[in-house]
Amino acid sequence: MNVPFVSFGPMHQEIKKEILDKFHDLYQKDWYINGPEVESFEREFASYCGANYSVGCGNGLDALYLILRGYEIHEGDEVIVPSNTYIATALAVSYTGAKPVFVEPNIETYMINPELIEEKITEKTKAILVVHLYGQTADMDKINLIAKKYGLKVIEDAAQAHGAKYKGTRAGNLGDAAGFSFYPSKNLGALGDAGAVVTNDSELAAKVKALTNYGSDRKYHNIYKGINSRLDEVQAGFLRVKLSHLDQLNEQRKTIAEKYLTQIDQDQIIKPSIRDDSEPIWHIFAVRTTKRQDFQKYLKENGIGTVIHYPIAIHLQEAYKDLNIRKGQLPVAEQIADEEISLPLWYGMSDEEVSYVIEKVNAWKPNDL
Numbered sequence: 001m002n003v004p005f006v007s008f009g010p011m012h013q014e015i016k017k018e019i020l021d022k023f024h025d026l027y028q029k030d031w032y033i034n035g036p037e038v039e040s041f042e043r044e045f046a047s048y049c050g051a052n053y054s055v056g057c058g059n060g061l062d063a064l065y066l067i068l069r070g071y072e073i074h075e076g077d078e079v080i081v082p083s084n085t086y087i088a089t090a091l092a093v094s095y096t097g098a099k100p101v102f103v104e105p106n107i108e109t110y111m112i113n114p115e116l117i118e119e120k121i122t123e124k125t126k127a128i129l130v131v132h133l134y135g136q137t138a139d140m141d142k143i144n145l146i147a148k149k150y151g152l153k154v155i156e157d158a159a160q161a162h163g164a165k166y167k168g169t170r171a172g173n174l175g176d177a178a179g180f181s182f183y184p185s186k187n188l189g190a191l192g193d194a195g196a197v198v199t200n201d202s203e204l205a206a207k208v209k210a211l212t213n214y215g216s217d218r219k220y221h222n223i224y225k226g227i228n229s230r231l232d233e234v235q236a237g238f239l240r241v242k243l244s245h246l247d248q249l250n251e252q253r254k255t256i257a258e259k260y261l262t263q264i265d266q267d268q269i270i271k272p273s274i275r276d277d278s279e280p281i282w283h284i285f286a287v288r289t290t291k292r293q294d295f296q297k298y299l300k301e302n303g304i305g306t307v308i309h310y311p312i313a314i315h316l317q318e319a320y321k322d323l324n325i326r327k328g329q330l331p332v333a334e335q336i337a338d339e340e341i342s343l344p345l346w347y348g349m350s351d352e353e354v355s356y357v358i359e360k361v362n363a364w365k366p367n368d369l
């Protein structure tokens with residue numbers, strides 16, 4: 001049997017007619033930028049998250065950057081970020097001229113460890129940029145409490161958490177503002193690049209809206225040095241179709257994840273831990289093993305696709321050598337980079353495919369190296 005790491009096939013088959021009808025409709029309208037479709041999507045997505053405002057933009061990296069710009073974070077400032085995340089989280093900080101300051105995660109949940117945040121706060125710290133990594137929410141009450149004590153903004157990187165809940169509240173509504181990505185493989189994905197900022201802060205929403213469009217609040221009137229990072233009508237239309245199916249898509253991912261959690265029984269594999277206060281949307285099913293290379297090769301030989309999220313910790317990337325953080329200084333992030341491997345989990349995976357993955361994982365006998 002062949003089980004790819006991800007396949008869009010079953011989802012795309014199911015929504016094909018709705019997507020093509022939407023495209024047909026928009027193609028005839030001759031209105032491609034900043035029109036009614038974007039407005040409707042923004043309203044619907046804010047409402048889905050339980051927040052007041054959503055502003056569409058070009059991608060998830062821009063969403064985070066625009067929030068930081070909106071809060072006037074700039075050169076000389078510091079922003080706390082987890083040491084184990086996709087590099088875009090840190091890049092958003094770097095683009096403002098501010099410095100990303102890494103805090104290690106809890107290795108069981110992969111979420112930023114709130115106990116380690118305070119020791120990294122300085123006079124220059126302006127915000128805590130948390131990541132709801134792999135689809136689980138960060139430990140928000142503790143983080144919000146620290147932010148309040150030091151007067152910091154809390155920004156959510158919710159690129160992997162569309163619909164994820166913390167104590168019943170959805171990502172996007174757990175801090176001051178949240179950045180979402182709609183990269184095609186995210187739980188809510190466009191058919192191309194797209195992103196959004198979600199917030200209850202009306203001032204920030206208006207500012208971000210202007211920043212996405214050259215800093216213009218009305219035509220040819222520029223109040224900020226903005227960028228061009230707009231969500232377009234066609235992607236907004238596709239996103240509206242997919243948003244109407246999101247809960248159903250997430251529900252099926254949860255069913256698959258629960259099978260993995262209960263049926264994978266392999267003493268060389270550590271499964272992810274989920275806090276009781278968190279309802280993840282299973283963007284990624286991340287396990288760990290000290291014999292990763294052997295495990296990945298074995299699964300490949302058995303037709304099972306895997307991906308490593310992410311093989312090089314950010315502080316060890318060449319792009320960040322200017323931070324002068326040496327190997328060994330962020331050992332938890334490094335351990336996750338060395339041991340993490342993600343199993344296939346996608347909408348439309350059949351029961352047979354899920355059982356096959358479980359069976360093969362359980363049957364693995366690592367070569368003693």
Ligand SMILES: *Cc1c(COP(=O)(O)O)cnc(C)c1O
Nearest residue numbers: 059060061086088089159181183
């Ligand atoms: C995907 C992702 C981003 C960036 O989103 P893009 O739309 O690709 O720019 C940022 N942070 C995390 C955690 C992501 O997974």
